[in-house]
Amino acid sequence: MVTMEPRVALPPPEGMVRVRMWMAYDGAGFSGFAKNTDVRTIEGVLEETVARVLRHPVKLNCAGRTDRGVHARRQMITFDADAEHFDGALLGRSLNRTLGPEMTFQDVEATDPTFDARLSCTGRTYRYHVYNHPVPDPLTRHTTWHVREPLDLDAMNEAAAMIVGGHDFTTFSKKNKSRPDESFYRRMHSAEWFLDRDQTVFEVTANAFTHSMVRSLAGLMVEIGRGRRDPSFMATALEAEDRSFVLSPAPGHGLVLWDALYDFS
Amino acid sequence: MVTMEPRVALPPPEGMVRVRMWMAYDGAGFSGFAKNTDVRTIEGVLEETVARVLRHPVKLNCAGRTDRGVHARRQMITFDADAEHFDGALLGRSLNRTLGPEMTFQDVEATDPTFDARLSCTGRTYRYHVYNHPVPDPLTRHTTWHVREPLDLDAMNEAAAMIVGGHDFTTFSKKNKSRPDESFYRRMHSAEWFLDRDQTVFEVTANAFTHSMVRSLAGLMVEIGRGRRDPSFMATALEAEDRSFVLSPAPGHGLVLWDALYDFS
Numbered sequence: 001m002v003t004m005e006p007r008v009a010l011p012p013p014e015g016m017v018r019v020r021m022w023m024a025y026d027g028a029g030f031s032g033f034a035k036n037t038d039v040r041t042i043e044g045v046l047e048e049t050v051a052r053v054l055r056h057p058v059k060l061n062c063a064g065r066t067d068r069g070v071h072a073r074r075q076m077i078t079f080d081a082d083a084e085h086f087d088g089a090l091l092g093r094s095l096n097r098t099l100g101p102e103m104t105f106q107d108v109e110a111t112d113p114t115f116d117a118r119l120s121c122t123g124r125t126y127r128y129h130v131y132n133h134p135v136p137d138p139l140t141r142h143t144t145w146h147v148r149e150p151l152d153l154d155a156m157n158e159a160a161a162m163i164v165g166g167h168d169f170t171t172f173s174k175k176n177k178s179r180p181d182e183s184f185y186r187r188m189h190s191a192e193w194f195l196d197r198d199q200t201v202f203e204v205t206a207n208a209f210t211h212s213m214v215r216s217l218a219g220l221m222v223e224i225g226r227g228r229r230d231p232s233f234m235a236t237a238l239e240a241e242d243r244s245f246v247l248s249p250a251p252g253h254g255l256v257l258w259d260a261l262y263d264f265s
Numbered sequence: 266m267v268t269m270e271p272r273v274a275l276p277p278p279e280g281m282v283r284v285r286m287w288m289a290y291d292g293a294g295f296s297g298f299a300k301n302t303d304v305r306t307i308e309g310v311l312e313e314t315v316a317r318v319l320r321h322p323v324k325l326n327c328a329g330r331t332d333r334g335v336h337a338r339r340q341m342i343t344f345d346a347d348a349e350h351f352d353g354a355l356l357g358r359s360l361n362r363t364l365g366p367e368m369t370f371q372d373v374e375a376t377d378p379t380f381d382a383r384l385s386c387t388g389r390t391y392r393y394h395v396y397n398h399p400v401p402d403p404l405t406r407h408t409t410w411h412v413r414e415p416l417d418l419d420a421m422n423e424a425a426a427m428i429v430g431g432h433d434f435t436t437f438s439k440k441n442k443s444r445p446d447e448s449f450y451r452r453m454h455s456a457e458w459f460l461d462r463d464q465t466v467f468e469v470t471a472n473a474f475t476h477s478m479v480r481s482l483a484g485l486m487v488e489i490g491r492g493r494r495d496p497s498f499m500a501t502a503l504e505a506e507d508r509s510f511v512l513s514p515a516p517g518h519g520l521v522l523w524d525a526l527y528d529f530s
Contacts, residue, residue: 104402
């Protein structure tokens with residue numbers, strides 16, 4: 001049962017222009033991207049600020065709706081703006097002045113009317129950062145997950161290889177109660193653990209990710225790396241299509257939306 | 266006028282053992298290393314905690330008395346402990362549990378009675394981190410100095426070469442009023458700017474540093490990198506032995522005490 005989303009968005013209404021911009025943020029101070037009552041979210045803060053600068057309401061789309069505490073290095077945002085007064089460079093400076101350096105913006109510009117941050121995105125890359133050492137690191141503690149027990153990188157990569165390709169990721173997905181018929185099928189292009197100086201990093205690229213998917217995958221692979229599970233447990237868990245196979249997702253502060261892929265040059 | 270400090274410390278009193286440990290910290294929450302009334306300092310917090318764990322007062326020595334907001338990756342600490350009950354591993358676990366992950370401790374152990382974190386140190390290495398980009402980086406903003414204007418790395422390295430060797434660093438030193446006859450002569454082993462991925466880093470090693478010296482040097486070299494001064498201005502400033510040549514030291518949060526060098530194996 002593969003549900004494919006339409007890949008082309010509607011153009012903006014008459015007199016409006018489609019705007020795109022790259023965005024980065026420190027997720028520590030936010031309850032995730034998606035707007036939600038009574039909590040501080042990336043979408044909530046950004047939508048309000050863009051609306052105030054443009055003097056009209058806006059509706060944002062993004063490449064990846066990151067969870068609570070998750071960071072972004074390259075997040076894409078699109079929205080529609082009044083064409084008559086639109087000045088991308090001016091808007092970018094204004095947003096950076098108001099929201100930076102917690103959130104920053106680059107290449108704010110008018111784009112193709114059917115371009116959409118979510119629907120035009122052909123792939124997302126996330127990186128999960130682990131600091132694997134007996135003692136934590138004071139200087140990267142806000143952006144890495146500290147794991148004390150020595151990790152077996154080969155075992156973790158054996159497990160990572162099992163998720164590449166098209167799979168139903170129900171086991172690794174948090175269900176959305178308002179979308180009972182949601183599909184958890186995703187196409188995983190690459191998934192690999194590697195050492196990056198003193199950090200142990202998981203880099204994963206897929207057409208798209210479900211809610212809490214990267215953290216659930218990373219959490220289970222760290223269990224495998226600690227030797228508490230065999231690498232083959234990853235295939236068993238994936239095939240089971242049962243969320244109870246994931247004991248605990250890795251914490252949000254180690255995760256970064258690393259890049260969003262588009263066909264524009 | 267070269268004042269050399271004695272390089273050997275006194276041994277601990279009878280019944281005490283000399284203890285050494287490596288320490289790292291995030292300097293953001295501290296008014297520097299040195300104890301000071303009414304402010305939170307590394308020394309103040311650590312001395313109090315060690316004393317509580319050991320149940321007797323201690324006096325700490327360190328490799329580098331870092332300024333307000335400055336971080337440490339490898340800081341050495343020595344003090345004397347009651348020999349009868351001393352257990353380094355236990356003390357290390359206790360300090361990490363109480364003070365981590367803001368401060369962390371490794372290799373807590375009894376050492377040579379005349380070893381001293383300050384007097385036995387043969388050299389200190391600091392790294393200053395600049396993020397040189399039109400827009401700041403949300404994820405490294407607490408540990409890098411954001412400089413907008415493009416920097417000329419060649420010009421900065423031309424200036425850096427001028428400070429290598431033995432010099433009077435009066436121009437780059439904050440005077441201590443209680444030590445009017447203090448010498449600012451230091452021997453600079455190496456000083457170099459390099460690109461480290463998306464950061465512009467100044468690494469400098471000397472026998473020792475004076476108060477605010479690395480930040481003053483980095484601040485002036487960034488002025489040179491911006492093209493506001495010629496590289497030759499560094500030699501002029503150094504020879505002038507006049508602090509008014511340094512317009513503004515680089516901010517503390519970009520600086521890390523990277524390593525402390527000792528002759529032990």
